[in-house]
Amino acid sequence: MNYAHITGWGSYLPEQILTNEDIARTIDTTDAWIRQRTGIGQRRIAASRDTTTGLALQAALRALAVAGLPAADVELIIVATSTPDYMFPSTACQVQGHLNATRAGAFDLSAACSGFVYALHMATQAVATGSVSNALVIGAEMMSRVLDWQDRETCVLFGDGAGAVVLQGSSRPGGVLTSKLRSDGLQSDILCLSAANSNPIPALSSENGHARPVQNTISMNGRRVFRFATRVLVESVQDILAMANLTLDDISLIVPHQANFRILESAAKQLGVSPELFYTNLEDTGNTSAASIPVALCKAVEDGRIHSGDHLILVGFGGGLTWAYALVEWQKDVASIYIPATYHAAAFARA
Numbered sequence: 551m552n553y554a555h556i557t558g559w560g561s562y563l564p565e566q567i568l569t570n571e572d573i574a575r576t577i578d579t580t581d582a583w584i585r586q587r588t589g590i591g592q593r594r595i596a597a598s599r600d601t602t603t604g605l606a607l608q609a610a611l612r613a614l615a616v617a618g619l620p621a622a623d624v625e626l627i628i629v630a631t632s633t634p635d636y637m638f639p640s641t642a643c644q645v646q647g648h649l650n651a652t653r654a655g656a657f658d659l660s661a662a663c664s665g666f667v668y669a670l671h672m673a674t675q676a677v678a679t680g681s682v683s684n685a686l687v688i689g690a691e692m693m694s695r696v697l698d699w700q701d702r703e704t705c706v707l708f709g710d711g712a713g714a715v716v717l718q719g720s721s722r723p724g725g726v727l728t729s730k731l732r733s734d735g736l737q738s739d740i741l742c743l744s745a746a747n748s749n750p751i752p753a754l755s756s757e758n759g760h761a762r763p764v765q766n767t768i769s770m771n772g773r774r775v776f777r778f779a780t781r782v783l784v785e786s787v788q789d790i791l792a793m794a795n796l797t798l799d800d801i802s803l804i805v806p807h808q809a810n811f812r813i814l815e816s817a818a819k820q821l822g823v824s825p826e827l828f829y830t831n832l833e834d835t836g837n838t839s840a841a842s843i844p845v846a847l848c849k850a851v852e853d854g855r856i857h858s859g860d861h862l863i864l865v866g867f868g869g870g871l872t873w874a875y876a877l878v879e880w881q882k883d884v885a886s887i888y889i890p891a892t893y894h895a896a897a898f899a900r901a
């Protein structure tokens with residue numbers, strides 16, 4: 551068996567910033583309410599010409615550059631997304647085409663905000679068994695396109711972006727040491743995004759008093775999602791520590807799905823650790839769904855919060871309901887990374 555090491559990482563956020571004040575000019579909300587209830591101060595919004603594929607591609611190019619892996623050598627591409635540009639071709643196939651990654655298999659994975667950790671788990675299995683020697687794992691979302699901008703309970707929460715990691719197989723111990731996937735379809739009604747041809751899930755409108763779902767926009771029972779998220783975040787950390795025979799003292803950083811700062815505070819309290827153990831960047835990004843963990847991971851590296859030899863826990867939770875968690879032993883020393891001065895993203899793209 552090989553170890554699946556994270557050897558590259560990259561993120562991409564669209565340029566346009568939408569602040570809480572901007573939103574408060576169009577609907578009945580305030581910067582103070584959003585900050586106090588969620589911890590979010592602003593989010594990035596894609597331009598009308600942007601695509602989920604484009605965001606994913608930018609993150610992928612940066613991750614490949616850090617790994618020093620030519621696109622032609624990539625063997626597997628998984629894109630976790632709930633906001634693909636098309637049902638088919640998949641976002642992953644489009645990324646594969648733009649990269650000209652001719653040796654790679656490619657597919658999209660749907661597990662909402664847990665999608666990145668789901669994809670990381672699947673790619674790790676493929677690398678560990680030797681089925682592939684490397685994989686590009688991407689989370690990419692255009693949440694702004696699936697929001698009802700009049701629904702103040704949901705539209706203030708989300709943002710757009712993409713993040714990616716490169717996994718490479720090695721006999722050297724480390725990398726993604728263990729991971730687990732979980733789901734609870736019986737609670738699927740509390741967080742939904744309908745497809746173009748779907749009938750709404752009946753329970754959502756009757757049980758929770760939502761006047762929605764509106765076709766193709768997110769519907770959510772915020773209080774129930776909050777309770778679910780807090781519970782599974784705590785249980786996930788406890789379970790992965792038990793699986794790896796470690797304690798919280800062994801963990802340098804937890805990089806959770808970036809949904810709401812109060813969820814992280816509550817989980818930290820229940821686990822008896824400082825909230826500082828949970829990395830958060832949602833003040834600047836909002837909730838970018840499947841992109842949130844890789845985007846946060848990249849920012850944590852940039853902030854100097856991750857070093858070679860550190861044990862990290864990644865935890866995703868979201869629609870489905872789904873949740874997933876992974877324990878990573880970080881091996882690549884940031885200081886050892888050399889990106890040529892002449893590096894240019896286009897060098898990896900199709901001529």
Ligand code: ACO
Nearest residue numbers: 579580583587663702703706772773775776809810867868
């Ligand atoms: N601005 C001002 N007031 C608002 C807003 C808003 N944007 N949204 C709701 N309110 C009002 C409500 O209408 C309600 O008013 P009322 O008391 O007159 O009825 C009041 O604020 C309190 O509403 P609550 O729903 O109790 O507020 P709560 O403290 O639970 O916060 C929130 C709501 C932020 C949605 C919270 O429940 C939450 O974060 N839940 C988790 C949901 C989540 O993170 N979803 C992301 C997707 S899922 C995922 O990533 C896991």
